[in-house]
Structures are given as structure tokens and as C-alpha cells.
Amino acid sequence: MQEDHLRESDILTSAFPTTQSTWNFSHCSENATICKGTSCLKPTDDFNKVLSLILSTVLTIMLALVMFSMGCNVELKKFLGHIKRPWGIIVGILCQFGIMPLLGFTLAFVFNVLPIQAVAVIIMGCCPGGTASNILAYWLDGDMDLSISMTTCSTLLAMGMMPLCIFVYTRIWTDFDSIYIPYDSIGISLVALVIPVSFGIFFKHQWPRLAKIILKIGSISGGILIVIIAVVGGILYQSSWTITPELWIIGTIFPAAGYSLGFFLARIAGQSWHRCRTVALETGMQNSQLCTTIVQLSFSQEQLALMFTFPLIYSIFQIAFAAIILGGKLPCPNCCLEECGQNFHLSNTKPNNGLQPPSMLCCKSVFVNLSKIKMHGLQLPELPN
Secondary structure, three states, X not given: OOHHHOOHHHHHHHHOOOOOOOOOOOOOOOOOOEEEOOEEEOOOHHHHHHHHHHHHHHHHHHHHHHHHHHHOOOOHHHHHHHHHXXXXXXXXXXXXXXHHHHHHHHHHHHOOOOHHHXXXXXXXXXXXXXXXHHHHHHHOOOOHHHHHHHHHHXXXXXXXXXXXXXXXXXXXXXXXXXXXOOHHHHHHHHHHHHHHHHHHHHHHHHOHHHHHHHHHHHHHHHHHHHHHHHXXXXXXXXXXXXXXXXXXXXXXXXXXXXXXXXXXXXXXXXOOHHHHHHHHHHHHOEOHHHHHHHHHHHOOHHHHHHHOHHHHHHHHHHHHHHHXXXXXXXXXXXXXHHHHHHHHHHHHHOOOOOOOOHHHHHHHOOOOOHHHHHHOOOOOOOOOO
């Protein structure tokens, strides 16, 4: 392909062919925080430093508290069980570093986006799972022990798998040496995940009743944190919201396909329903902040105008699809009560059937009024491991 051999400067020139181009960065400060195409807001250096410090400090503290609360829902015995019998983790890792990079490459190739944009799509597919998947796994009644172990393992393996996947899938569009892998950021993400969760596990072991209260508070705070990150990212990085339709389409298809493929592959591997949901979340929910860091450190300001918005688009749609899944999971307790009673009867009379009826999952949800179930003389069965 002739276009593949163009220099990056030629790519930018062809993307902005007119005289007095709308995208004029000649007056933009390198330290500009907010960019709106023709005009860049150029805050003082002190403003940039203060704003960056406040945002990073607040988000870091909130994230640590949320992950501490998520750790309060982890049982050490089950967590170690996933490490000893890592079938769920293996399926998730294969989806994370096998399916997602290949899917990103396929979408970028099929929609024939600019090479610099294709690189952004592939980098997103090569990122490990983010902590948002742990929060959503809780709300969707996923396997929290599996979710946190998968996030930890994928972040640890990202040290080697990210460079390998980026090298394999981006070589037809760009030179691998031009892409900077922020190993320090990956290490910080790993530490920020492991330490709070470890304290949460210990806290639950010592004070189980208080841990339940902290878990409820943290789960709500986690939802608020996800919204804050999305809003702040959209406000601070308005560099190129007027982008090509192809990137919007890819940003919509990519997370949806990741969720779907992760779920079906886990189901084919014989995982239970709540583990399938967990693997699906870990597959489609990428660490978009890490992708943003990579493109910021690897490309110039002019190139960022073409590619920087994609991580934000992906973040929006991965949260939107997760919200749709969550909304579709909330049935009316009254209308499903009779059906759940039949499922409980089947579960009690056939304890070795090895299957968990999908409709029974709704009755484990925190949104179901358990008192109504007890009034009918029903008991909740144990979920299979």
C-alpha cells in the first residue's frame, strides 16, 4: 500500500489539505490543557500544575478507596482457588491479549482509517483491563474474586504482552520504536490495585460486618468515579470531537464485540454464568487511561488531534454498554418470583445438574427483595464454584 509508506508529516498534510486549515495549532502552547480546534486555552504554568495535581490526587485517593471497598467483597479462599485452578484467568487472558488486539487490527483495517488512527485503535486493544471492570463486576453479580485476579494478572502480563502485541499489529502502519510503553504507569496501576485490595481482604477477615457497609459505600463511590473520569476527560481534552465517522463506528463496535466474544468464549470453555459475565467485562473494559498515556508520550501535538479522541470514545461506549447490560439485568421481583421458585425446586431436587438457570441469577441480585422470597418459604441455593 502506497499510503503505508507515507511519512507521518505527509499523513497530516493530506488530512488537512486546505489553506488556513481549521486545525491550526500554530498558536497553541505546548502546555495547553484545553484545545478547541482553532483556539487553544493557554493557562499559565501554575494553573496547569495545580489543575493536574488536584485531579490526579483526588482521582488517586478515590480509586484507592474504591478498590479497598472492592477488596472487602473478596474471599481469600476463593481468590487463592482461582490462582491454583486458573481456568477462568487463562480464558480471560486469552481474550484480553489474543482477541482484543486482533479485533482492533481487523476493525482498523476494514474501515481503512488513517495509519496514525489505526495505531490508536490497536493500542487500545492491547491495553489490560481497568479497575472499572471490578466495580461493574460487583454491580452485575460477577465473580469478584475472579475479576480482581484477572485484572491483577492482565496488568502484570501487560509488561511483556503489550509491547509484543503492539509490535505485531502496528508494524504495517508505523515504526514500533516510535511508540513509548510507560512501564512506570503500568507498575503504578498494579500497585494501586494490589495494595488497596489486599487491605480490603484483610479488613473483611477481621471485621466482616463492617466490611459489608464499606462495600456498599465503595460500590456507589465507584459508579460516581467512573462518571467523573468520563466527564473530566471530555472537558479537558476537547482537541478533536469533530472526527471521522469511521472512528465513531469503531469506538461503538469495539467494546460491544469485546463483551460478546469474551462471554461466548468463556461459555464455550464451560465457565458458569456469573464467571462468563466477569470474563466479558474484563475483556471489553479496557484501561483507557493507559492508552491515553501511551499516545500522549509517543506522538506530537498535531498527531494527537487525529488520534487522541479515540480512547475517550471507547471509554464512553464501554461504560454505556455496561450500563445497558446492568439495566437489562434488573427484573421485577414480583414477576419472576414464581419462576425462581421452580428453579429453586429443580436445584434442590437435582443438586448435581451442574447448571445455574439464567433466571435464577436475578434472585441473587442485591436489587431483589429477599423478604418476599422468604415469605414464600424459599431458600437461596449456593452458587457453583
